[in-house]
Amino acid sequence: MLRTHVAIDITGGLPTVDSDLAELHAIAQRVGDRWTRAQVASAAGEIALSRGRYAEARTEFEECLRLAREVGAHVEAPFALARIAETAYSAGDLDDAERLLAEADEEADQHGGVYDVSAYARLLAALIALQRGDAGRARTECELARVQTERITVPGQLTAGLDTVDAVLTAREQGPAAALALIGPALGAAVTARCAERVLAGMAEAAARFLADADRPAEAVRVLAAATAWRAGLPRSAPEATAVEGLPERTRALLGPDRWAREEVAGAVLTPAAVVTALTGS
Missing domain, CATH: 1.25.40.10 (Tetratricopeptide repeat domain)
Incomplete structure (x- = not known):
């Protein structure tokens, strides 16, 4: 077990x-x-x-x-x-x-005293609020989850989820560059914690969206291709699919089909550690 x-x-x-x-x-x-x-x-x-x-x-x-x-x-x-x-x-x-x-x-x-359940539930509530477009509630739920994590041994995937919510909210509040400054180190911590591929992929997909919004389409294509490869054919959840909806078409229109295809091939072989290096420069 x-x-x-x-x-x-x-x-x-x-x-x-x-x-x-x-x-x-x-x-x-x-x-x-x-x-x-x-x-x-x-x-x-x-x-x-x-x-x-x-x-x-x-x-x-x-x-x-x-x-x-x-x-x-x-x-x-x-x-x-x-x-x-x-x-x-x-x-x-x-x-x-x-x-x-x-x-x-x-x-x-x-x-x-069910603090681990409470922390996880507050993360899920924050994710639902993001899907609803309610940034204020998402921030509140995320902060409540952080308080609960002070009382438990925090699983790496829970920290990864909270860090991703923080980055998405930061993108909405301060722009994609500020979000990228958060998601790169957060992905690095998740890699160090050996989080499952689907967790790493979700974080990388958020980063790909931030890169596209920051007018860095080639990097966005590579990171999205890497995340897709890590999923090994397993599907995205409905919210994850929504998060990357239109991103391939948007970046293809900017790069042209030939360069887009080259960047996708290059990205598909990137390891999580390589993506962290690309995002953080270290």
Whole structure:
């Protein structure tokens, strides 16, 4: 179980999880207790979510929630609700995501001390607010999440998410150059933390948009191509797809089809570390 959860979150880990997940299902069937089954469902949900299979992920997280409530796992239940909210957000259903997140908040408040759930929920709330165009609420939720992280050991992917929200808000408030000054070092920290490829890709895609907005289309093409390659064929979530919508066409129009194609080929082989160097100059 530990190996599975670590693999989901680290660079290069996702392709290794299937044999462990199969063994976990066998163990859960053999042992039979509901707590073990809840944990296996949660792991299966995380894997499906990472691969863009949101309906499957939701089914697994709902099973985790059902079992957690049956055994009185009061910390597990709000986290499962928040993960179900993430599946709705990833699929583009913001209304359902907000409803589920409110339910997760209410359940977490009943039991207190669920700081990791609260930090994650506030990040998700900030992301939803960004999609709604509500920059003020996004900033508030992000700041609340930072407060919660002072009480927990912070996972690298949570820091990466908060840093990306900060950069997007900075782009709206101060322009793309200021955002690029944030996203480069943030991506570097995520690379050092060995965050999963989908996390690194999301950050790089934000950087590509900032580069295009800063009139640096060639660099934008390379960074977007790199991020696409890191995803290894797995789909973007609905919000991630919206974030890069129109970017290839926009940069192709500026560069012309031939140069655009050359930059895309050059970018597709860039490693995360190479993109960090390109963004930060170091």
